[in-house]
């Protein structure tokens with residue numbers, strides 16, 4: 577078991593993501609400042625979506641830049657090359673091919689689009705006002721039943737980041753019957769669950785997913801948890817990790833998983 581210096585951030589965006597202007601170097605400098613020994617970039621790749629933002633990652637150019645950065649910072653900080661794949665049930669073959677074609681260290685699978693619409697936009701809630709959360713969780717389950725080429729399920733209750741602002745009430749207990757099958761599927765497939773501090777850095781009281789879901793995942797036998805800030809700018813890189821560490825420990829976890837070459841290695845929390 578590895579001792580930690582400071583929690584490694586394994587969910588970081590740069591200007592390779594359509595929704596970030598941050599040069600990778602600025603993220604690296606922030607991680608070094610925080611005392612991290614390793615980080616993993618996970619830029620967005622949401623294929624086949626209609627959006628004002630281009631969420632397609634130029635993967636060959638991304639790898640080229642990662643190679644340059646690994647060399648530049650060699651001996652200072654370990655840099656891993658990951659990706660955040662946008663899961664949509666009909667993309668199973670395409671995503672599996674993409675995951676196999678490149679040497680990623682780590683793949684986060686995240687559901688950002690439901691029926692082609694990101695819950696980031698209030699229109700999602702207009703369209704699904706009676707079952708906004710249920711429909712999101714059903715979509716996540718459908719995706720991970722069909723798609724297996726990811727390592728960690730990203731920000732499971734992502735929708736809460738936007739639903740909370742619109743006044744939609746939420747707790748694990750209210751949606752347990754929708755969430756438990758997701759956790760069971762993640763565990764049965766040997767995947768990890770991400771603890772994403774992005775909820776906390778966006779002013780919510782909980783990470784994504786919330787404490788009760790993280791605890792339930794442990795109760796059901798889940799052991800692999802990854803930690804990521806979802807930082808799109810240096811200010812939030814590593815944000816609230818000490819808090820997440822405390823939350824995970826309170827849920828009974830002793831370790832968190834750090835991926836390299838798609839393999840987890842456990843580090844003390």
Ligand SMILES: [Zn+2]
Nearest residue numbers: 660686730731
């Ligand atoms: Zn995401």
Ligand SMILES: [Zn+2]
Nearest residue numbers: 587589660806
């Ligand atoms: Zn992200």
